[in-house]
Amino acid sequence: MFDIVIKNGILIDPESLTRTNGNIGMKNGKIASITKEEIHGVQEFDAYGKMVCPGFIDIHGHIDWDDYCGELSLRQGITTTVGGNCGLSPLDINAFFAAQEKQGFIVNQAELIGHSISLRAEVGATDPLVPATSEQLTRMEYLVEKAFEEGACGLSLGLAYAPGSSNAEIINLSKIAARYGRIVAVDTRMITGIDMYSLVEVISIARQTGARIQVSHLVYQYGTGVMNEALAVINRARADGLDIRFDSGMYTQWATHIGAVLFSEEYMELNGWKLEDILVITGKYNGERLTMDIYQELRTHYPHTAVVVFTGIEEEIYMALHHPYAMPSTDTGTYLPGEGHPQIAGSFPRYFKKMVAERYELTIMEAVRKATLLPAETLGFNTKGRLREGMDGDIVVFDMQTITDKADFGLPNAYPEGIDYVFLNGKLALAKGEIMDRQAGKAVRCTKPVYDYQI
Numbered sequence: 085m086f087d088i089v090i091k092n093g094i095l096i097d098p099e100s101l102t103r104t105n106g107n108i109g110m111k112n113g114k115i116a117s118i119t120k121e122e123i124h125g126v127q128e129f130d131a132y133g134k135m136v137c138p139g140f141i142d143i144h145g146h147i148d149w150d151d152y153c154g155e156l157s158l159r160q161g162i163t164t165t166v167g168g169n170c171g172l173s174p175l176d177i178n179a180f181f182a183a184q185e186k187q188g189f190i191v192n193q194a195e196l197i198g199h200s201i202s203l204r205a206e207v208g209a210t211d212p213l214v215p216a217t218s219e220q221l222t223r224m225e226y227l228v229e230k231a232f233e234e235g236a237c238g239l240s241l242g243l244a245y246a247p248g249s250s251n252a253e254i255i256n257l258s259k260i261a262a263r264y265g266r267i268v269a270v271d272t273r274m275i276t277g278i279d280m281y282s283l284v285e286v287i288s289i290a291r292q293t294g295a296r297i298q299v300s301h302l303v304y305q306y307g308t309g310v311m312n313e314a315l316a317v318i319n320r321a322r323a324d325g326l327d328i329r330f331d332s333g334m335y336t337q338w339a340t341h342i343g344a345v346l347f348s349e350e351y352m353e354l355n356g357w358k359l360e361d362i363l364v365i366t367g368k369y370n371g372e373r374l375t376m377d378i379y380q381e382l383r384t385h386y387p388h389t390a391v392v393v394f395t396g397i398e399e400e401i402y403m404a405l406h407h408p409y410a411m412p413s414t415d416t417g418t419y420l421p422g423e424g425h426p427q428i429a430g431s432f433p434r435y436f437k438k439m440v441a442e443r444y445e446l447t448i449m450e451a452v453r454k455a456t457l458l459p460a461e462t463l464g465f466n467t468k469g470r471l472r473e474g475m476d477g478d479i480v481v482f483d484m485q486t487i488t489d490k491a492d493f494g495l496p497n498a499y500p501e502g503i504d505y506v507f508l509n510g511k512l513a514l515a516k517g518e519i520m521d522r523q524a525g526k527a528v529r530c531t532k533p534v535y536d537y538q539i
C-alpha cells in the first residue's frame with residue numbers, strides 16, 4: 085500500500101524521454117513505483133487524460149520566505165524555487181535552511197548567495213558606483229565560501245545594481261563558485277537598451293574562471309531587438325566549450341525597485357526609457373505611470389517601490405525560450421496581494437500555453453524538460469526533475485488542453501487554470517485550486533560539486 089497513488093496519467097519523463105500511460109505510487113516522500121499494473125494508496129487521484137510530470141523548478145525567483153508569492157508559485161505547478169537571485173539574498177544560508185528544515189515552507193527552496201546588494205552591504209561597500217576595497221573583497225570571499233559550505237547552490241551577481249563592482253570582485257568570487265562546482269547566475273548590466281558588451285562580459289567570466297554561467301531573465305536584458313545577436317554570442321561561447329545557460333520569463337516588461345541606480349536620470353537616458361514607459365506596481369501609486377513628480381518622490385522617499393518597465397518585443401520571448409539551454413523562470417518576488425507583476429502568478433502556465441499549445445514552438449517533452457530536468461541538472465538537484473523510482477515525490481498533474489494563465493497588469497495575482505494537482509515531497513500540496521499543505525516544502529541544500537571545474 086502506497087501513501088499516494090496517481091492513476092491513469094500520461095507520464096512524461098524528460099530523462100528517459102518517454103511518454104507512457106500508467107500509475108505512480110509514492111511512499112515516504114519518494115516516487116516508489118511507476119507501473120502499468122493496478123496499485124493502491126491511502127490517497128488515490130485519477131489523472132486520466134492529464135499530463136503527469138516532475139514538478140516545475142523555477143531557477144530565477146526572489147521568494148525568500150514570502151508565503152504569499154510562494155503560494156502563487158505552487159499554483160503554477162512550481163515545486164522548487166531558487167531564491168537569492170540578482171545579487172540579493174540572505175547572508176546566513178545555514179539559518180535559512182535550518183528554519184526551512186524545522187518548519188517547512190509552501191514550496192521547496194534552494195538559495196544562491198547574492199553579491200551585488202547583500203554581500204556588498206554586509207562588508208560596507210555601500211556605494212554601487214565604487215569598487216570594494218581589497219579588505220572588503222577578502223571578507224566577501226570568506227562569506228561566499230561559507231555559504232557554499234552551508235549548501236548555497238550558486239553565486240548571484242546583479243551588476244546593474246552595483247555597476248561599480250570591480251573585475252576583481254566578479255572574478256575572485258566566481259572562481260570560488262567554479263571551485264565548488266556551483267553556478268554563477270548573472271543579472272547583466274543594463275547600460276544601453278542594446279548593450280551587447282554586458283553579455284560579452286558574462287562570457288569572459290566563464291572564460292576566466294571556468295564557472296558555469298546562468299544568464300538571468302535573458303528577455304528582460306536583450307529582448308529589445310537584439311535577441312538574435314544575444315543568442316549568437318551565447319552559441320559561439322558554447323561552441324568554444326564554455327558552459328553558458330540562461331532563463332527567461334514569458335513577458336517583455338520587467339520589474340525592479342525604483343531606487344536602483346539604473347533608474348538614475350543618466351541611466352534612464354542611456355537606455356532610452358521614458359517616464360511614461362514605467363508603471364508603478366506597489367505602494368501608494370500602484371497602477372499609475374511615472375510622472376516627474378512621482379519619479380522624484382519615489383526615488384527620494386520610497387526607493388523600495390516596485391515598478392515595471394514596458395520595453396521589449398514579444399516575438400523575442402519565443403525566440404529565446406526555443407533555445408535548447410533556455411529555462412522558463414518567473415523572477416517572482418515579495419509582494420502584497422493586489423500588487424506586483426503578472427509573472428508572479430502566470431509564468432509557467434503561460435509558457436506551456438504559448439510555447440506548446442498555441443505556437444508549436446516546443447513539443448510537450450521538450451517543454452517539460454526545460455522546466456524540470458534542465459534546471460535540475462544545471463543546479464545539481466540529482467533527486468529532482470526526473471520521473472523515476474527513488475526520486476523526490478515532486479509531481480505536477482496538468483491538463484494540456486486547458487492550461488492557461490489569467491494574470492495581467494492590474495490583476496497580477498489571478499490564478500491560472502489547468503493545474504489539477506501538485507505533490508511536494510510525496511504530499512498533496514494543491515488540489516483543484518485549493519491549497520492542501522503549506523509546509524510540505526523542504527530545504528534544498530547543495531553539498532556536492534554540480535559540475536567538473538575545468539580551466
Ligand SMILES: [Zn+2]
Nearest residue numbers: 146169170415
Ligand atoms: Zn531577479
